[in-house]
Amino acid sequence: MSHVDSFDHKPELDRHHGQSLKTDETPDIFFGRVGLLRRSDWAFKQRGESGLWISDMFPHIAEMADEMTLLRSLVSDSANHTPALFLLNSGFGANGFPSTGSWISYGLGNESQSLPTFVVLPDGRGGPNGGASNWSNGFLPAQHQGIVFRGGTQPVRDLFPPTKQPRGADAAVQRFLSTLNRQRTASSADGLVDARIRSYELAARMQASVPEVSDLTGEPRHIQDMYGLNDKLTADCGRRCLLGRRLLEKGVRFVQIYSGGPIAGSPRASWDAHESVRQNHGFEASRIDRPVAALLRDLRQRGMLDDTLVLFTTEFGRTPFAQSAANAVGPGRDHNRYGFSGWLAGGGVRRGASYGSTDDVGWKAAEHPMPWHDFHATLLHLLGVDHTELTYYHNGIQRRLTNVHGEVHTGVFA
Amino acid sequence: MSPRRVEAEVVRDAILSVSGQLNPERGGPGFEDVSITPNNGTVYYEARDRDDPAVHRRTVYRFTPRGGRTAILDTFDCPDPSTAAPTRNVTTTPLQALSLLNNPFVLRMATRMAERIAGRVGEDVNSQVIRAWQLAIQRDPDPREQRLSIELVRQHGLATLCRGLFNINDFVIIE
Numbered sequence: 001m002s003h004v005d006s007f008d009h010k011p012e013l014d015r016h017h018g019q020s021l022k023t024d025e026t027p028d029i030f031f032g033r034v035g036l037l038r039r040s041d042w043a044f045k046q047r048g049e050s051g052l053w054i055s056d057m058f059p060h061i062a063e064m065a066d067e068m069t070l071l072r073s074l075v076s077d078s079a080n081h082t083p084a085l086f087l088l089n090s091g092f093g094a095n096g097f098p099s100t101g102s103w104i105s106y107g108l109g110n111e112s113q114s115l116p117t118f119v120v121l122p123d124g125r126g127g128p129n130g131g132a133s134n135w136s137n138g139f140l141p142a143q144h145q146g147i148v149f150r151g152g153t154q155p156v157r158d159l160f161p162p163t164k165q166p167r168g169a170d171a172a173v174q175r176f177l178s179t180l181n182r183q184r185t186a187s188s189a190d191g192l193v194d195a196r197i198r199s200y201e202l203a204a205r206m207q208a209s210v211p212e213v214s215d216l217t218g219e220p221r222h223i224q225d226m227y228g229l230n231d232k233l234t235a236d237c238g239r240r241c242l243l244g245r246r247l248l249e250k251g252v253r254f255v256q257i258y259s260g261g262p263i264a265g266s267p268r269a270s271w272d273a274h275e276s277v278r279q280n281h282g283f284e285a286s287r288i289d290r291p292v293a294a295l296l297r298d299l300r301q302r303g304m305l306d307d308t309l310v311l312f313t314t315e316f317g318r319t320p321f322a323q324s325a326a327n328a329v330g331p332g333r334d335h336n337r338y339g340f341s342g343w344l345a346g347g348g349v350r351r352g353a354s355y356g357s358t359d360d361v362g363w364k365a366a367e368h369p370m371p372w373h374d375f376h377a378t379l380l381h382l383l384g385v386d387h388t389e390l391t392y393y394h395n396g397i398q399r400r401l402t403n404v405h406g407e408v409h410t411g412v413f414a
Numbered sequence: 415m416s417p418r419r420v421e422a423e424v425v426r427d428a429i430l431s432v433s434g435q436l437n438p439e440r441g442g443p444g445f446e447d448v449s450i451t452p453n454n455g456t457v458y459y460e461a462r463d464r465d466d467p468a469v470h471r472r473t474v475y476r477f478t479p480r481g482g483r484t485a486i487l488d489t490f491d492c493p494d495p496s497t498a499a500p501t502r503n504v505t506t507t508p509l510q511a512l513s514l515l516n517n518p519f520v521l522r523m524a525t526r527m528a529e530r531i532a533g534r535v536g537e538d539v540n541s542q543v544i545r546a547w548q549l550a551i552q553r554d555p556d557p558r559e560q561r562l563s564i565e566l567v568r569q570h571g572l573a574t575l576c577r578g579l580f581n582i583n584d585f586v587i588i589e
Contacts, residue, residue, distance in 0.1 A: 095480060097488035116509070131458055132481035133496060142491050142505040158513040161521055169570040173515065176566050176578045180559060186478050192419060193583050200581075202508035203515065262458065353548035395500055
């Protein structure tokens, strides 16, 4: 997502519109075409009592400015979508490492007996680059993997048989199993056997709780409208934001909502605004602006925001210069890993504040650069976990979400 | 030997074997039970249920793309191929139970196993039950197991018993 068009106000960029970036460096971008500096496509305004500068790209989210701490100095090691997504999710650019949600599941445990700890809600248009690797448990035990909730009658894979079974057969099999699995008394396999008995009981409970939590029809009309469920443009994200709130209410620890499907393809179904920021971000933002604002508002009005942490992130920003010939100001922007924006809201975070900054034109992080390891360390701290203590022994190493890095940025704390 | 739960691959192979569907072909190119969607430089793999003898080979011959595990492999702790795993985790989860109860592959194999047994021993429920236990659990049922099994077959059919046997402790735990 382009920070200079959304959350990072750069008057100097406006002023230098049409000029070239003053640098001897060859920027590490994706297509390698460095055009002239390009001003924001959206007007910025000061919002709320805090006066945070947020652009008109997100008019609804902007109304919630007083709830959030803007992060304006995020940095990443990769300007390539897939490794950049892995870095955001797991702290490593290669896959095979546990994602943040899995670490949190491992660290905080499960509050719900009948729902998974870590739920993933991908964009209705498809999964992100890297697919399920983004919510992998890596080397952590399998119960910590992200579980995808889809729409429809089978919200979770294998929740019910795909074809109708003989009447009463499902319940009869469950009874058969519980009777037989219980009949054995003392045995060296007791631990395993007990765990299996419990798992079948929990499975039966999930068959009730998953459809129940996924059914949004019981939500009052004004809530459905607030999330944009009745508007084709916002329905996909709105449904997932509302489902996210319901899952959190039921004790799910970590819900991850994606905006943007596969990166490639035409027309684009993601935030990859190489061709035109105005067109692409305008459309993508209009899909999520109302639902995301509604989620914040809803969490606040239910008193949930005090102990819920909301993270709004992107794998990287976009360049302040256009992606075009060196003497032109084209309409698109390339990937920018050197500095970009996100925000935090809720539990333990300052309200109506901004943290860090980029240089005058928004190219590189200047004040308080925050690589993902720092972001993760800070996030874990906010959840009450010391990132150096949350470890899992694997292949000879006590592994951490933050590897051997991670600085907690106390400046974002309330 | 201390009791252990068999690995994901063994669960799948055993289901294929006892339902008479295991394709014993050795060597050569692996089988693919995933959909492959190239998208401008990125390739998406998604597990796809295929009812085809060509994919009924031992799981060791499975083409294992990253992120493309089937539910059985996934829930029974088969590591994603992007992860080096010197030892495997052994977890027991409700999602595992759901997959072993409801996965389309498992249900289809339960039906095949029932057909196999009926083809061998005919309509006599008592003989069907004994044969089912011999195939799946490698022993005769004790009188109580026999009684419960007969009841299940009479009310819900032989395939339902086979589905049940894939889920009992003795199918996945070795002592």
